[in-house]
Amino acid sequence: MASSDLPHAEEARRAVPKHAARRSRSFAPNVIFRLAARELRAGVQGFVVFLLCLALGVAAIAGVGSLARGLTEGLAREGRTILGGDAAFALLHREATPEERAVLTAKGQVAEVATLRAMARTAGGDAALVELKAVDGGWPMVGQAALEPAVPLSDALANRDGRFGAAVDPALLARFGLKPGDRLSVGSIEVELRASLTREPDRLSEGVGFGPRMLVSNEALKASGLIQPGSLVRWSYRVALPAAASDDAAVRRLVADVEREAKDAGFNATSRFNAAPQLERNVGRFTQFLTIVGLAALVVGGVGVANAVAAFVERKRDTIATLKSLGASGGTVFLIHLVEVSALGALGVAIGLAIGAALPFAAAGVIGSVLPLPIEPALYPRELGLALAYGALTALAFAVWPLGRAHDVPVAALFRDQVAPERRFPRPAYAIATFALAAALCGLAVYAAYDRRIATVFVVAAAGTFVALRVVAWGIMRLAARAPKPRATELRLALANVHRPGALTPSVVLSLGLGLVLLVTLTLIDSSIRRQLTNELPTKAPSFFFLDIPSAERDAFAALIRDKAPGATLESVPMLRGSFSSIKGKAIDEVSVDPEYRWALRGDRGVTFADDVPEGSRVAEGEWWAPGHTGDVLVSFDQRLGKALGLSVGDEISVNVLGRDIHAKVANFREIAWETLGINFFMVFSPNAFAGAPYMNLATLSFPDGGTDAQEFALMREATRAFPAITAIRVKDALTSITTVVENLAFAIRVASGVTLLASVLVLAGALAAGHRRRVYEAVILKTLGATRGRLIRAFAAEYALLGLVTAGFGLAVGSLAAWGVTTEIMKIEFAFDPLGAGAAALAALVVTIALGLIGTWRVLGEKPARHLRNL
Template sequence: YKIKLNSGASTEQIAAFQKRLETQFPDEGWRFRSRDNAAPGTKRFIDRLVLFLSLVGLTALIVGGLGIGNAVNNFLEARRRNIAMLKCIGAPAQSIFQIYMIQVLLLAGIGVLVGLVLGLVLPIILAGVLNDVLPLKLSSGVYGLPLLTATTFGFLITVAFALWPLSTARSLPATALFRSNVQPVASGLRGKYLIAFIGTFLAIAALALASFPEPLFTLFYFGGVIASFAILYGMARALVAVARRIPRPRQAALRLAVTNLHRPGAPTVSVVLSLGIGLTLFVTLALLDANLTRELRQNLPEKAPAFFFMDIQPSELEGFKSTTLASAGVESIATVPMLRGRIKVVNDVPAKDVTPSQDAAWALRGDRGLTYAETPPTGSKIVAGEWWPADYSGPPQVSFTKDIADGLGLKIGDSVTVNVLGRDIRASISSLREVEWESLGINFVMVFSPNALKAAPHTHLATIVMSQEHESALLGTLTKKFPTVTAVRVRDALDAVSDLLGKLLFAVRGSNGITLLVGILVLAGAMATGLKSRIYDSVILKTLG
């Protein structure tokens, strides 16, 4: 059905109309497509891409936060004498904290402003460049909510990662004016500063959960970051403890190197945290990028079918096969019967009352493609149960793909009721299969025993593998001889998809590259921590010969 709504209908009104239809006709199994979701499969892909880009953004935020912490620490290290002087003239610790926090926030404000300007200008520039290569025209504009979210993230990250060095600076004693190079300062978050840090981090997490898709995935991501911080902090402390207890090496260079790991004021913990978290996030990002790339491009078979043909009538099947096999360049043809049906009952529970996993929910929405077969389909592997005999004539049986069966809570011996052309067919599950969908062969989630569906009206689906130079001739012959058969040229579809994915992956890797650049700057800042102190030590060593 095609339903035309008023031209002024809002997205909310369309969603309400869809909800009303679902409520009034719960058993119809309709699939809805609207102007906001014209291609559900494409939307799922875009949602996954958005999730990946969101993780890239989170990674950039966390790595950037480490950079802020290192930068603030180096900034305050260069002002140890100034802080000690303020203490000497009676400045309270809280005033010192406020003075430098205001400075940090002012610098952060400049950085945020520059970031917002770049965020406004770059999309406009990129839109002009990419409009020539993308199939859709990119629209650019000023959107208040994303800008506000970015500003809030910027200041929250600054405050969270600046609290540690600022709380350390407020503890700097006045005697550091005379012993600044040898007197360590107690570091760490305590009291209200620890509470402020936890509160700021929770605010960052809450804003991320509200801003990014897949809140549960984002929550797990933050949990992984916290666990990584804890593990790396423990490893850094263990490294310091081991360096303190191992026998002193006899070689001077090695002895000084080991001693510098645990000496007072050594930046061992901060460097290990920065390097560890930065590299961990980079590896995570690289793995996600590789998985996304493999799923989108590398899982396609080397020899995909040239055509899919649908709606082949049983009376046309033999003529279709003989015509195809007699044509030049044809390597093979595969055909299977095809019907459509809808799952109504799962283990005596109405389908509408079943709570499937997210990956299996689509199997309960609307009609699904069905088939029957005497032998397991090519490209599938039986992982549980047994296939029925070729001459099976008992109660209807069905073979499910394992992932969908797991998502619906089904196992061997359970039953499902499927409505096919108005007739309910109850079948028991005899086997579970793993299917190589990437082979682009013909396969189905549900394959029934022949006695269950063979008598029902159905059409046939066919795939043809052949050489490229003969494709046009075969298509012309079959189209002329079988005008009611629908042909899908796989090569054209794959080329279009591959071209689009290549452009999308280029954009993804561009954002990934920005994150890596930020990370390199952060790692460089981590290595520069305590540079002034190391220069001082080098001068002493040279003085001693």
């Protein structure tokens, strides 16, 4: 017995009655805790990876959850400022009628805001898309707009000497090389740029735009000629309650009263409680993804926990045998070491919680001044409690199995020549406890998720990958055992090390494989998105989208295009906007919809009407209506959306368009090739749906050879000069903006995924360290028999290379399959295999395995045989 075990054994001996030698009995609880505490005084040697893995995963989950909660609380705290009032009531295409406006003004102070996209033009003919915002004298009712130079907003927007003023985003000034005092044309008027807009209090509530902001007065907008029947203008009426009557209940009453008193208006109501709903949904989705990454890190770290506990039990075999020889039962031995492991797990979880809790404060201090989102740093018990539960369940789920094997360590382990073989699997009670804890961990992951469907997919995929890696490890060992013996001694030794009892194969394959699968998956998803944005879409997509083409000017606009861009293809369709009122006779709030498609019921959707099936789609179910149809109003649905809404051919829907409910019967479902970016709509109505209704047209223009930048800019100048009210969106510019966003998200995802990869490396290092004792034994015997250091290095390198190569191949295959599933089934884009990126990930895994293995082996080879031979 090792000398360090003697105090522990002496404590146990005093705790056991004299007759304990005759029969095994359990120790009293106070003795169990006292023995565990004495054992822990020796420190955390061998548990460094255990602590780091738990701390890393818990910190990721607690930090992400706390930061997301800080953002959500910040949005709630600043909801009134973000929204520009206590509630907002929006209309599309049209202003509120005097009667509707009277309903709002009776409730409190009202500010009117109109937003649309328009073209800003310089005197030289250069044009750029801007997000135009027109406000009245009451804006902003809450918060302050910051201008540079600091002039009063009313002066910056006023009509002075027959010319309206404007405040613009500094990016627009930089793009055209302008300065305050210069002029730009918008629609049919020329405005003077009197200031740059450096802060816009309610910008977050209006979502992300494609162009820089231009702020003008409502009078300027009405004079611009941009407002035409059917123009894509969003009118928002912000209502601020009196300070004495603006509590939460009053705000809810305000929304309910307006929806009741103006039920036919078709208002899209938003309150300060959900001032930026799209942003909050995106925060929730991104939080779930990062939480899943943290869970992946914890699962990988769980392998490290299991390895550390197994190594701990191996080191304490003599102590366990001594306790049993003094009368301790197997259950008592298990409890003593469970208390020790639980205490160390609590330490690791506490470290992770401390780091995670500090993350919102660090974020607010470091990036709070530049982040356009309000952060409310605080200690959030729910998020920290959730991370605590994840960490505790992970530690126990992965520790109980190896600890259960301590139950059956025989007293014969005290003897050098062990006569009783080690039990391979723990008793059924410990196996059941392990599976119960794992099930609880999976259940918590699904229950606490923002999107439970995605969480369920992750849990199933993680469990499947875990089992598959165990099967791979078992297969490697069986193949190595049955493989022909190589003539080279080093290779023969490497093969033997792969399949011998106590081999590192399961630990290395698990720790490396889990991290590699995630890395390959994210790499290939990223490459697929990039290829779609940079290669596929630019070749398939049109060069321009033209919005708000008045029907009276459609032919003249088409003639200009034919003259200035001969050979280009111009396609145009009518376009309106509408929101769902009911589906199959049920109000929208009562409709049960797949969460993935719930977005379709929020806000406005583009609609059109046509006699013929649109280009880029085909009827998959049902029949298309005959040209000139005059019967019931019919509608054609995108097949995926229609089925997600629970619709069948013949069902009825109601859509509010231009303040009027259009009731229609589903005639058919279409398959739509959205990836071409051609003109297509989720809903296409029969033409009799909008007989006599005012509408604008949407058009696309495609050059036969894709078009050059010079061609596109020249055409945009000519089109916007001749038709100033028409908005031109250059697809290449839009794709550039989207690519920038995707790159930023990809960078954030890579950083977050680095947590899992770091956990994988830690677990791999821990697995190799856990095998140090056996490696020393092997090295001593082989060196005694004449093996040289170089030969041993080659043997160990061959072993690690074999394990790394097989695991890299598995990670490459499974990661590619997972990326294919995500891109084709969830993102609905074409999967693009990137051999360079995926191969680099696999090669990196191979190099890390060999490098870490040889670093640990180098210490083994430095051991002197004599010191160890004395103890054999």
